[in-house]
Amino acid sequence: MKTIDDLGDELRQVARRADDAVRLDLSALGARRRKKTRSALQRLRLALTAELVLDAAALIALGSFLAAHLTEPRFALCALVLHLVVIAQVIAVVRQLVGLRGLDLAGPVVPLQRRLETLRAERIRLTKATLLVAPLLRRLARDLAGHNLSAAQTFLDELTEMETAER
Numbered sequence: 001m002k003t004i005d006d007l008g009d010e011l012r013q014v015a016r017r018a019d020d021a022v023r024l025d026l027s028a029l030g031a032r033r034r035k036k037t038r039s040a041l042q043r044l045r046l047a048l049t050a051e052l053v054l055d056a057a058a059l060i061a062l063g064s065f066l067a068a069h070l071t072e073p074r075f076a077l078c079a080l081v082l083h084l085v086v087i088a089q090v091i092a093v094v095r096q097l098v099g100l101r102g103l104d105l106a107g108p109v110v111p112l113q114r115r116l117e118t119l120r121a122e123r124i125r126l127t128k129a130t131l132l133v134a135p136l137l138r139r140l141a142r143d144l145a146g147h148n149l150s151a152a153q154t155f156l157d158e159l160t161e162m163e164t165a166e167r
Contacts, residue, residue, distance in 0.1 A: 055090045085133050092126045
């Protein structure tokens with residue numbers, strides 16, 4: 001027959017197994033949540049990387065346009081402002097990528113949430129700044145289109161003259 005001490009030992013073993021099972025369930029749930037969060041953060045990293053590549057292309061294009069039109073203040077000023085805006089965007093995107101790299105998903109939740117909220121606020125500020133320069137972008141695009149079209153027309157006229165001269 002079992003004594004009270006034996007029953008107490010069995011009860012403690014059952015309680016330990018139940019605690020272990022609950023711990024395993026919680027760790028599995030946490031692992032699933034971390035996997036989902038990692039996936040979302042990976043998509044954000046991919047989007048930021050794509051934005052960084054596009055910003056680099058814009059820097060190159062604006063830089064070459066600025067260099068070609070230094071003597072035309074109307075074009076140069078717009079291009080310079082846009083160039084500075086794109087540089088600010090590149091800095092903001094790099095900060096975002098560095099901030100995402102430093103996240104510890106297994107760490108305490110509150111500091112993680114604070115950091116994610118800080119990164120989110122930075123993205124919102126960047127979007128607002130981009131929208132503030134939208135009229136300047138529109139003006140530059142209009143000016144560029146007019147300039148490019150007239151340059152293209154001049155180029156076509158010169159080609160036509162060369163073909164006529166060769167005949």
